[in-house]
Amino acid sequence: MLTACGGGKAPAEGQAATGDSKKPFAGVTLRIVGANHPWTEGIKTKIPEFEKETGIKVNLEQYFEDQLTQKITVEFTSGSSSIDAFMIRPLQEAKMFVQNGWISELTKTNDTNWDYNDFTKASTSSLIQNNKLYGIPTVTEREILYYRKDILEKNNISVPKTLDELKQAAEKLNNPKNDFYGFVSRGQRSPAVTQFSSFLYGMGGDFMADGKATIDTPEAIKAFKYYGDMLKNYGPQGVLNMSWPQASGIFSQGKVAFYSDADSIYPNLIDPKKSTVADKVGFALFPSGDKGQSPYNVTSWGLAINAKSKQQEAAWEFIKWATNKQNVTALQATGIPGPRQSVWNTEEGKKNFPAELVDVISKSNEIGKGYDRPLLINVGPARDIIGDVIVTAISGGDVDKAAKEANRAFQELINKEKK
Missing domain, CATH: 3.40.190.10 (Periplasmic binding protein-like II)
Structure with missing residues (x-):
């Protein structure tokens, strides 16, 4: 799986340990900060499933794009650890956030169930700097x-x-x-x-x-x-x-x-x-x-982890869940274009897109360049x-x-x- 560097021990400081191997983070409360966006609205309806499955409580905050950037910038500048995970616009903010040390590096290991390799190369490229991964794409x-x-x-x-x-x-x-x-x-x-x-x-x-x-x-x-x-x-x-x-x-x-x-x-x-x-x-x-x-062929939104968060392992569990194949498929079925190529190959992932457009998107995924600025x-x-x-x-x-x-x-x- 991907683990946040600096959050490599489970549970990290501030996290609850239950002794339940199936719910190692039960009792933890995560603060997730996101944008007013159809993706956020879609994932919000599914959060109760995540909470039941993991025992993690999620407090989701939503802001308009510029308000979101301003809020997380102010909190990160002050060294706040209260934000655990957040939505990021990779091509707008990632370079600055990485340089300032505000984002945890994610290290890819072999989690076949989650399948990192299923994300298109172009979608992850804007979240990689100096060969290190700093976020997971959600909207392309x-x-x-x-x-x-x-x-x-x-x-x-x-x-x-x-x-x-x-x-x-x-x-x-x-x-x-x-x-x-x-x-x-x-x-x-x-x-x-x-x-x-x-x-x-x-x-x-x-x-x-x-x-x-x-x-x-x-x-x-x-x-x-x-x-x-x-x-x-x-x-x-x-x-x-x-x-x-x-x-x-x-x-x-x-x-x-x-x-x-x-x-x-x-x-x-x-x-x-x-x-x-x-x-x-x-x-x-x-x-x-x-x-x-x-x-x-760009990622307009992704998810990242606050480098100061004391609950990075639990935050990663949320990100992994939010971007798994099942949830990407469900959100894409509502018309939100996702980053997983396998989902574009399913009837569920295609059903709300014109057939001609699906073909264009799949071909663009193969040849596209991962930045537009x-x-x-x-x-x-x-x-x-x-x-x-x-x-x-x-x-x-x-x-x-x-x-x-x-x-x-x-x-x-x-x-x-x-x-």
């Missing part, structure tokens, strides 16, 4: 291509498999005079970075390599220009103000042929109460670029810097100049974190 998402099945069929256009084909199809279908557009994605400065990442990878680029900023390479500049041109030439008005709610909204109104974004958004697009094209939405693997096909502590400022180049590209500005200026600023940010 990938970038895919949404498209209008009826529009493509009417115009005898095949589903694009490459970015060149996507551009050709978007150009052919773009008809702004009739308020219909070829393509939409996020255009807001910071939110656009995550969706841009798959285009960047497909062109052979990346945000950084070996501690060096790489957003001014020929590959990166080509990706910026492609993404900017697609939204400038074939996108709707006001795209610079669009994050996912606005972009998905205009697609749902039947005004766009292609939409690139996270697969987790799909319920909004196929809900007749929210979408005028609910029965006309298709799902496709993110198209390949010049250098291959690498859509992001720079892996830095100061990820917010980094996204702003990169987002400036995207905005320049969409606005028709000098992308080469903007990329070089942004690369210098990005490198300065990287250097600060090395000190």
Whole structure:
């Protein structure tokens, strides 16, 4: 199994020992801090089962995302041990939390019943630093291509498999005079970075390599220009103000042929109460670029253990239970995309997802890259810097100049974190 380093003796300080080998932590009370999220709501309904099975009492607290980050940061900074386990956004917070010593390292051993190897590689990658595991994924998402099945069929256009084909199809279908557009994605400065990442990878680029900023390479500049041109030439008005709610909204109104974004958004697009094209939405693997096909495949939420917790073994029991195959299957059956590939292969795990989408997700799990933004502590400022180049590209500005200026600023940010 995985055991928290620093919590290797059972029971740890502050834990109750009952002498019952089946319930070694009976009498322990865990404080679990989580986000207001469908995953949390789902697991909350099952906690009584865990309490009955283990004798562990669980006090679950829920907060909005930013409130959650602020709360655990304040408590961890003060050295508090009262939080035992918590939900974490790996790509936003893991690097800082690990550097500050706030998370317990988890060491993988052979627990075949729980089966760590069943988690997709991409889902665990953002929770691994310096070859050490610091959390377990719970919720995943990938970038895919949404498209209008009826529009493509009417115009005898095949589903694009490459970015060149996507551009050709978007150009052919773009008809702004009739308020219909070829393509939409996020255009807001910071939110656009995550969706841009798959285009960047497909062109052979990346945000950084070996501690060096790489957003001014020929590959990166080509990706910026492609993404900017697609939204400038074939996108709707006001795209610079669009994050996912606005972009998905205009697609749902039947005004766009292609939409690139996270697969987790799909319920909004196929809900007749929210979408005028609910029965006309298709799902496709993110198209390949010049250098291959690498859509992001990320963990949006995971579970970790407070390094100061006095009940780390019991906290691990909770995490192991919450992420076992049975619970991942049950939550995925409600529409929450999980990190276990075996669950995607079951009828129960598939039943609330369109069949075409399941196929896309399974293939993305095999080829996806485990991050959709720079892996830095100061990820917010980094996204702003990169987002400036995207905005320049969409606005028709000098992308080469903007990329070089942004690369210098990005490198300065990287250097600060090395000190």
